[in-house]
Amino acid sequence: MLVDSGNFMQKLEEEVVKAKQSVFIQAMSFEGDEAGRSLLDVLLKSKAKDIRLCVDSYSKLVINDQFIYSLRYLKSAKFRVTVRNTKQFIEDAKSKGIKIKYTNPLGFLFLKYPRRNHKKMVVIDEEKLFIGGINFSNHNFAWHDFMLLLESKELAEQSHNDFLKTWKGKNQSVKLDFRNSELYFLDGYKSKYIYDELFSHIGNAQKSISILSPYVSNPLLSFIKTHVNKDVEVKIISPAENNKNIFKHFLVRELKHDYFKLMEYQKGMSHLKAILIDDEKIIIGSSNFDFVSYYFEQEIVLVTKELKAVEEFKNKIFKPDLSHSIETNTKSSEGSVYFSFILQLAEKILASIAKMVFKLPKNS
Numbered sequence: 001m002l003v004d005s006g007n008f009m010q011k012l013e014e015e016v017v018k019a020k021q022s023v024f025i026q027a028m029s030f031e032g033d034e035a036g037r038s039l040l041d042v043l044l045k046s047k048a049k050d051i052r053l054c055v056d057s058y059s060k061l062v063i064n065d066q067f068i069y070s071l072r073y074l075k076s077a078k079f080r081v082t083v084r085n086t087k088q089f090i091e092d093a094k095s096k097g098i099k100i101k102y103t104n105p106l107g108f109l110f111l112k113y114p115r116r117n118h119k120k121m122v123v124i125d126e127e128k129l130f131i132g133g134i135n136f137s138n139h140n141f142a143w144h145d146f147m148l149l150l151e152s153k154e155l156a157e158q159s160h161n162d163f164l165k166t167w168k169g170k171n172q173s174v175k176l177d178f179r180n181s182e183l184y185f186l187d188g189y190k191s192k193y194i195y196d197e198l199f200s201h202i203g204n205a206q207k208s209i210s211i212l213s214p215y216v217s218n219p220l221l222s223f224i225k226t227h228v229n230k231d232v233e234v235k236i237i238s239p240a241e242n243n244k245n246i247f248k249h250f251l252v253r254e255l256k257h258d259y260f261k262l263m264e265y266q267k268g269m270s271h272l273k274a275i276l277i278d279d280e281k282i283i284i285g286s287s288n289f290d291f292v293s294y295y296f297e298q299e300i301v302l303v304t305k306e307l308k309a310v311e312e313f314k315n316k317i318f319k320p321d322l323s324h325s326i327e328t329n330t331k332s333s334e335g336s337v338y339f340s341f342i343l344q345l346a347e348k349i350l351a352s353i354a355k356m357v358f359k360l361p362k363n364s
Contacts, residue, residue, distance in 0.1 A: 001148055001309075001316045005141035008134055009038060011149060015124050019048040024123040024163045026054040026103075028116065028286075031063055031137035032085025039136045040093050048125070052099040054166055056117045057106050059086060064139055065243060101167055104298075114350060115188070117166065118297040120147070120286045121159055129156040131285050131300055133272050144239075144270040146317060148284060148302070148309070154178055159300070171298050181304040186287070188296040189354035195294060201277060201303055203227040210235045210276040212321060214269070215247045215288040218347055225259050233261075237325050240264035247290070249339030252328060263325035270321070274313065281305045282313050291347040295354040 002008040016023055023046055030036050030053070043051055063083050066072045072079050090100055103117040122130035132147030134140060150156070158176055162185050165172055173191040175198075176183045184191075184198055202209060202224065209224070209232060216236055224234060242248045251262055275283040285301035287293045304310070 001146055001312045002130075002132075003146045003316055004144060005035070005134055008130070008132075008147045009042070012122065012130065013042045013045070015122075015128055015149075016042050016046045016048075019046050019124045021048055021125045022050040022052075022123070022160070023048045023125075024050075024052050024054075024160060026117070026119050026121050026163060026166065027135050028056045028118050028120065029059045029062070029135040029137055029140070030055040030086070030090075031059065032082050032087070032089045033064075033138040035136050035138045035141040036086065036089055040089060040098070043093070043098055044096060050099075051097065052101070052163075052167065053093070054101055054103055054117075054163065055090075057102045057104050058116050060102065061106060061110060061113070064137065103166060103169075114292065114296045114353075116297050117171070118286050118288075118293060119166075119300045121163070121300055122147075123156055123160045123163055126157045126160045127151070127153050129159050131159075131302060133286060139243075140271065142269075144265070144268060144321075145272045150302075152178075155181075155183055155302075158183060162300070166298070180306050181302060184285075184299075184301040184303070186293075186297075186299040186301060188294070188298065189358045198283070198301065198303070199223050199227070201281065201283060202275065205229070205232045205277050207278045208233045208235070208276075209278075210237065210318060210322075211289065212237045212270070212275070212318070213273045213288050213290070214239050214242050214271060215244060215290040215292075217247060217250060217290045217343060219291060219294055220289045221254060221260075225257065228259075230259075234259060235261045235263055235322075237263045237265055237270075237321055239268070239270040240266055240326075241269050243269055246339045246343050250343045253337065253340035255328065262328040263322065264328050265321055265325045267324045272317065274317065276310075276313065276318055279314070280310060282310050284313070291350060295347075295350045 002011050061068055068083055094100055104115055106112055120133055129150045130147045133145045134147050171187040172185050173187040173194055174185050175194050238251060255262055273288050283303050287299040287301050293299055
């Protein structure tokens with residue numbers, strides 16, 4: 001468990017330098033700032049024969065959480081530099097032998113914008129796999145987050161194969177079983193039947209469910225409300241300082257239904273995503289457990305009962321984050337009606353679009 005970007009980058013450099021055959025990196029965003037530069041500097045140290053970087057086309061439209069085609073571009077010289085550097089960094093890396101590809105084209109008038117590849121993973125020599133929530137940009141590096149390093153040839157090989165499929169523009173929906181673990185590759189609403197299996201871990205909880213994510217929403221919350229035993233204690237740890245405050249207001253409004261406790265993390269923006277079930281199982285990966293991910297995005301998610309991973313997660317992430325969180329009083333739910341309505345409306349619109357776009361077989 002590599003908590004925050006500094007620990008992740010230090011370990012990533014160690015592993016990249018040792019790589020012999022391949023280094024495959026995939027992220028939602030890559031930006032032309034110090035974080036983006038640090039990644040390319042690390043990759044240029046590698047002697048691996050095949051070095052590739054997959055970045056979602058999101059980074060062609062959004063930099064530092066701001067649309068490129070906005071007033072911010074006109075007002076901020078620093079922002080314009082970052083936009084230009086993003087393109088320049090990519091070209092420089094290509095000229096030095098690093099293969100780079102953008103996933104999921106945005107389409108005419110950006111009509112395909114919701115359909116993003118949200119995976120964050122690194123596969124080295126088909127032997128080691130990093131998964132988690134860290135992107136390569138300054139603001140992501142500043143957020144609280146983590147990556148998990150898995151030294152598993154089986155998991156790494158499957159993720160290596162998934163990367164190659166993504167490289168060719170093919171997204172897969174599949175659940176893979178391993179000893180004490182399951183690896184999920186999810187493709188938005190096309191993975192509806194696989195999400196049912198993923199959610200079943202939550203539905204089978206006996207004692208407790210603790211969700212850590214900044215953007216928790218439906219359909220996960222609806223599932224918890226209708227499928228989880230009322231005796232199971234449900235906690236959601238989400239940042240008090242959220243870069244997408246609409247999700248915070250939605251959660252606060254949901255408190256009136258009294259099926260979970262909301263703990264607000266007090267030490268800045270937290271971008272990490274994980275679910276701890278009954279203190280013996282964790283669900284981790286790139287998914288925020290929100291409706292955008294469920295209906296449109298590609299994700300990688302690991303479910304594991306491996307004792308070492310669970311204990312390390314509890315000691316390095318869950319217990320410290322819980323200690324830095326304060327429970328939100330239900331009385332503060334007043335005044336959040338507007339934001340809750342907007343988020344629920346957005347979900348309904350995306351759900352309708354997804355059902356039209358992804359014509360699923362009847363058994364799905």
